[in-house]
Amino acid sequence: MKIPSLYVHIPFCSSICYYCDFPKVIYQKKWVSSYFDALKKELASFSLESPLFETIYVGGGTPSSLSLDELEELLSFLKPFLLKGGEWSIECNPESFDKKKAGLMFSYGVNRLSFGVQSANDSVLKKLGRRHCYLDAVNAVKSAKEAGFTNISLDLIYGLPLESEKEVENDLLALLQLNPAQISAYSLIIEEGTRFAYQKMKEADQDLLAKQYERICVLCEQNGYNRYEISSFARKGYECRHNLTYWHDESYLGIGLGAAGNLEERRYVNSRSLSEYLRQEGRKWETMPTLKDKLECYFLTNLRLSDGFSLEDFLRRFSFSFLDYFKEETDKLRQNGLLMVEKGRVHASSKGLYLLDTILMTLFCAKVMEE
Numbered sequence: 001m002k003i004p005s006l007y008v009h010i011p012f013c014s015s016i017c018y019y020c021d022f023p024k025v026i027y028q029k030k031w032v033s034s035y036f037d038a039l040k041k042e043l044a045s046f047s048l049e050s051p052l053f054e055t056i057y058v059g060g061g062t063p064s065s066l067s068l069d070e071l072e073e074l075l076s077f078l079k080p081f082l083l084k085g086g087e088w089s090i091e092c093n094p095e096s097f098d099k100k101k102a103g104l105m106f107s108y109g110v111n112r113l114s115f116g117v118q119s120a121n122d123s124v125l126k127k128l129g130r131r132h133c134y135l136d137a138v139n140a141v142k143s144a145k146e147a148g149f150t151n152i153s154l155d156l157i158y159g160l161p162l163e164s165e166k167e168v169e170n171d172l173l174a175l176l177q178l179n180p181a182q183i184s185a186y187s188l189i190i191e192e193g194t195r196f197a198y199q200k201m202k203e204a205d206q207d208l209l210a211k212q213y214e215r216i217c218v219l220c221e222q223n224g225y226n227r228y229e230i231s232s233f234a235r236k237g238y239e240c241r242h243n244l245t246y247w248h249d250e251s252y253l254g255i256g257l258g259a260a261g262n263l264e265e266r267r268y269v270n271s272r273s274l275s276e277y278l279r280q281e282g283r284k285w286e287t288m289p290t291l292k293d294k295l296e297c298y299f300l301t302n303l304r305l306s307d308g309f310s311l312e313d314f315l316r317r318f319s320f321s322f323l324d325y326f327k328e329e330t331d332k333l334r335q336n337g338l339l340m341v342e343k344g345r346v347h348a349s350s351k352g353l354y355l356l357d358t359i360l361m362t363l364f365c366a367k368v369m370e371e
Contacts, residue, residue: 003046003263005245006053006081008039009256010074011061011274014096018129018199019157021191023258023272024061031274032070035257038278040077042255042270045280046263052083053253055242057090061257062116064092068100075108087112087241089153094140095132102147112151112240113144114184120174121167124160129195134174141178151238154180158212159187159204168212169219176223181238184231185216213354230304230353248309249301265289265297294318299363303356308340308347322346329366333359 012027012035025031056078066074082088089112090105097115105113117137119125125133137154144152154175158168175183190196190203204212217227225233229247232240245252254261258272266289271282289297298317302309314322323330323341330346333339338352338359352359 002049003251003253004053005055005057005242005250005252006043007242007252007254007256007259007261008056008058008078009061009254009259010058010063010066011035011257012065013060013062014065015131016129016195018127018195019188019191021194022061025257025274027062027065029067029070032066034278035274036070036073036077038280039255041280043081043253046253048253051081053081053086054083055087055089055245056082057242058088059091061091062093062096063090064096064101068104071101072104072108075105075110079108082109089114089240089242091116092140093132094136097140097143099143099147102143102149106147106149111149112153113149114153114155115140115144117154117175118157120171124163124167124171127160128157138178141180150181152178152180153182153184153234153240154178156183156185156216157188158185158216159209161201161204163204163212165208165211165215169215172216172219176219182232182234182240183220183225185213185233186231187213210354217350226306227353228306230356244305247301247305249298265294291318296360296364299360303346303348303359304353306347306353308345310345311341312344314346326363326366329362333362 009023011024012032013024014027016024016026058074058078063071063074088110090110091114093116115137117134118128118130120134120137122133141152141154156171156175158171172183172185187209188203190201220227220233224235226236227233228239229243232243234240251262251264253263254270256270257274257277258270260267260269267286269284271277273282276282295318298309298314311322330339330341333352334341337349338355340347340349348356348359
């Protein structure tokens with residue numbers, strides 16, 4: 001089978017952030033070699049039509065928490081799998097990134113870095129359980145640029161309890177001063193099993209979140225960043241190609257602890273238990289998807305994008321017309337100013353992107369999907 005994108009999960013972290021629900025373990029050197037062996041075995045276990053990927057994304061956890069030698073072993077393993085001209089991204093935390101790691105990554109062909117900055121306010125970073133200060137982020141971006149990186153993405157978290165719209169604006173302006181290629185802005189979600197959940201922290205008021213999000217959108221647009229996905233703002237030509245694989249509901253391979261994959265609409269997720277993963281056990285496959293399952297996945301992904309999906313693509317995927325199949329629902333959403341149909345494409349309006357759940361529920365509840 002031909003799979004365009006590879007996701008590689010590195011679960012090791014030097015500490016655990018209070019909001020994080022991703023599969024992770026505290027870094028211990030003794031586990032790294034065994035984990036790399038498991039990654040190699042898992043990748044080899046798939047019958048791939050081509051061993052080359054258009055995009056590779058190394059996420060975590062904290063990939064940059066690896067030592068220089070460990071990082072080089074990982075890069076050496078992955079480099080042969082990247083297609084010429086492909087996009088290779090690695091997630092980094094500012095406190096575990098330096099000039100040597102920047103130079104090493106660049107020399108192996110990594111061409112996109114994503115830094116978990118989250119805030120420019122040191123007191124906020126401490127409340128989130130982060131182990132860096134804003135100056136660390138400034139220095140990390142500087143080191144990346146000096147090594148030759150031009151495609152740099154910065155993450156921002158907004159919607160902290162008692163956080164004002166002005167504080168969010170100050171955070172974003174500080175990140176914009178670093179002149180990244182992309183900014184990703186995520187509202188704080190209290191996930192079960194996290195320290196914030198144990199502390200019974202409450203998520204911010206929805207009205208305040210809406211104001212903060214709107215302000216983020218305005219400031220990004222004013223500074224030359226196009227919102228191409230609900231949470232992602234990029235300069236022209238710097239949209240994350242790997243993430244677009246997800247949002248276009250295309251096939252991708254995921255390897256590593258807790259990693260997920262989509263192989264020709266058959267989805268799987270790996271075990272979140274490190275001991276199980278090292279034994280190559282615990283992978284769960286979805287049952288064969290129904291038409292409803294396929295439609296829901298298609299809408300969940302594609303409608304996150306500012307340009308949505310083309311009517312032609314929908315027809316190719318499902319062999320019937322979207323406008324005929326969902327006529328009543330589409331008319332209702334268009335009348336409410338949430339959905340747009342223009343130039344052969346279907347996409348959420350600016351208002352609709354923020355109220356995407358409303359669009360999705362309207363489509364998911366269509367009687368025709370139950371047939």
